[in-house]
Amino acid sequence: MNLASYRKKSPWILHYNAGGCNGCDIEILACLSPKYDIERFGMINTGNPKQSDILLVTGPVTKRSRERLVEIYAQMPEPKVVIACGACASTGGVFRGMYNCEGGIDQYIPVDVYVCGCGTRPEQIIDGVVQALGILETKTKELEESVRLKKETVKEGKQINRRNIADQVKPAMI
Amino acid sequence: MNNLWIPIILIILAPLLGGLVYGFERIIKARMQRRIGPPLLQPFYDFLKLADKRKMIVHSAHAFLGIMHFVSLWFALAVLLLGSDLILVIFLHLLSTALLILAAYSTRSIFSHLGANRIAISILAYEPVLIIIAVSIFMLTGSFDATAAFQSEQPLLYKMPLAFIALLLVLPIKLKKSPFDVAEAHQELTGGVELEFSGIFYEAVYTAKWLDYVFCYTLVYLFAGNNILLGAGLIIFTFFYLNALDNSTARVSYKQMLRFSLTVSFSLAFINLLINSLT
Numbered sequence: 316m317n318l319a320s321y322r323k324k325s326p327w328i329l330h331y332n333a334g335g336c337n338g339c340d341i342e343i344l345a346c347l348s349p350k351y352d353i354e355r356f357g358m359i360n361t362g363n364p365k366q367s368d369i370l371l372v373t374g375p376v377t378k379r380s381r382e383r384l385v386e387i388y389a390q391m392p393e394p395k396v397v398i399a400c401g402a403c404a405s406t407g408g409v410f411r412g413m414y415n416c417e418g419g420i421d422q423y424i425p426v427d428v429y430v431c432g433c434g435t436r437p438e439q440i441i442d443g444v445v446q447a448l449g450i451l452e453t454k455t456k457e458l459e460e461s462v463r464l465k466k467e468t469v470k471e472g473k474q475i476n477r478r479n480i481a482d483q484v485k486p487a488m489i
Numbered sequence: 490m491n492n493l494w495i496p497i498i499l500i501i502l503a504p505l506l507g508g509l510v511y512g513f514e515r516i517i518k519a520r521m522q523r524r525i526g527p528p529l530l531q532p533f534y535d536f537l538k539l540a541d542k543r544k545m546i547v548h549s550a551h552a553f554l555g556i557m558h559f560v561s562l563w564f565a566l567a568v569l570l571l572g573s574d575l576i577l578v579i580f581l582h583l584l585s586t587a588l589l590i591l592a593a594y595s596t597r598s599i600f601s602h603l604g605a606n607r608i609a610i611s612i613l614a615y616e617p618v619l620i621i622i623a624v625s626i627f628m629l630t631g632s633f634d635a636t637a638a639f640q641s642e643q644p645l646l647y648k649m650p651l652a653f654i655a656l657l658l659v660l661p662i663k664l665k666k667s668p669f670d671v672a673e674a675h676q677e678l679t680g681g682v683e684l685e686f687s688g689i690f691y692e693a694v695y696t697a698k699w700l701d702y703v704f705c706y707t708l709v710y711l712f713a714g715n716n717i718l719l720g721a722g723l724i725i726f727t728f729f730y731l732n733a734l735d736n737s738t739a740r741v742s743y744k745q746m747l748r749f750s751l752t753v754s755f756s757l758a759f760i761n762l763l764i765n766s767l768t
């Protein structure tokens with residue numbers, strides 16, 4: 316067994332409704348039901364941002380919910396993936412242009428997967444989550460890579476001298 | 490020497506064993522709901538994934554208390570499996586729960602506080618029953634040692650069936666199973682005490698849950714004496730009973746839980762104690 320594949324096997328999902336009509340939320344709950352049973356992929360619907368990997372957002376950002384949305388996103392530890400679930404969460408959907416809505420959630424947090432449909436189907440949600448797992452994998456790999464500076468080293472004689480800078484600044488100050 | 494090796498191996502393998510029990514339980518629960526359910530090794534996948542996550546802690550004492558909860562629970566299990574004093578085992582288990590409660594109180598999260606309150610109440614519900622059961626075992630075998638129970642010729646189950654029923658009634662509280670899962674209550678408290686743990690520190694609390702399974706099933710095994718077949722039967726019966734109960738009941742409030750446990754379970758255990766001390 317490839318030990319590194321375990322990451323794909325236990326995605327814990329956090330579900331947040333940013334102000335939709337609850338149509339998508341019911342479909343997400345349908346995924347948990349015996350017919351679709353996403354627990355066979357090891358997914359759990361936790362309610363806790365500190366322990367989850369995937370943020371599943373439904374509904375457009377309203378003026379009330381935007382702070383909570385960003386707060387929840389910030390509380391999730393890396394690596395994390397965001398799925399915009401439904402037309403509302405992706406673009407604003409039927410609520411687009413209303414006085415209390417601000418459109419898709421990608422205006423506030425980075426979104427990795429968009430799932431379309433007004434009232435997404437459970438199959439689409441499962442497909443979106445499975446795609447998100449691939450992204451989670453690459454994100455984890457990126458986190459593990461060692462960080463190197465991309466800039467070239469400074470050549471001899473090209474180093475900036477503090478006195479030179481002071482000379483340039485002095486006339487200006489007077 | 491043979492007698493000493495089995496508990497030592499069990500103690501070392503306890504987290505693995507508990508993980509397997511938990512994985513199996515998730516499958517059984519899913520099958521009872523006509524689902525397929527996760528793979529058997531799912532708890533270990535969760536374990537490895539949690540180790541990968543970035544570590545976020547509230548403050549260091551909180552994380553430390555979480556780890557100490559795990560360590561002290563393992564210690565309590567070791568003392569039980571090595572066949573030491575039952576009262577000591579019960580209080581060590583209480584200590585480990587108290588550490589978790591302290592950890593939950595040390596954060597500012599209101600959900601964490603609520604969870605800690607409820608765990609304290611559930612301790613109030615199951616602890617007296619456990620102590621009465623330990624005293625009943627003392628009445629029968631003449632010693633508080635778990636070894637005496639493990640080695641008794643006649644299974645304790647035949648002599649104290651009421652105590653076994655009382656234990657079956659408090660086990661759901663201890664393992665946080667429905668109908669007595671107010672302490673965890675995933676829909677309203679999202680985990681309660683374990684709310685603020687994340688990453689590798691949550692792992693300690695998560696694994697402690699597995700250890701709790703081993704602990705509880707060892708308590709059940711105490712009733713079988715030296716009859717291994719009966720012990721296995723009792724454990725399997727308890728396993729299915731717990732899962733069927735978990736799937737078929739709704740959560741009761743903490744007041745109802747306390748009332749039920751202190752009237753029904755406690756009096757069952759107490760009547761059992763009276764009968765044991767009279768005969």
Ligand code: SF4
Binds near residue numbers: 338400403408433
């Ligand atoms: S996408 Fe459609 S069904 Fe889903 S929350 Fe928005 S309006 Fe409701």
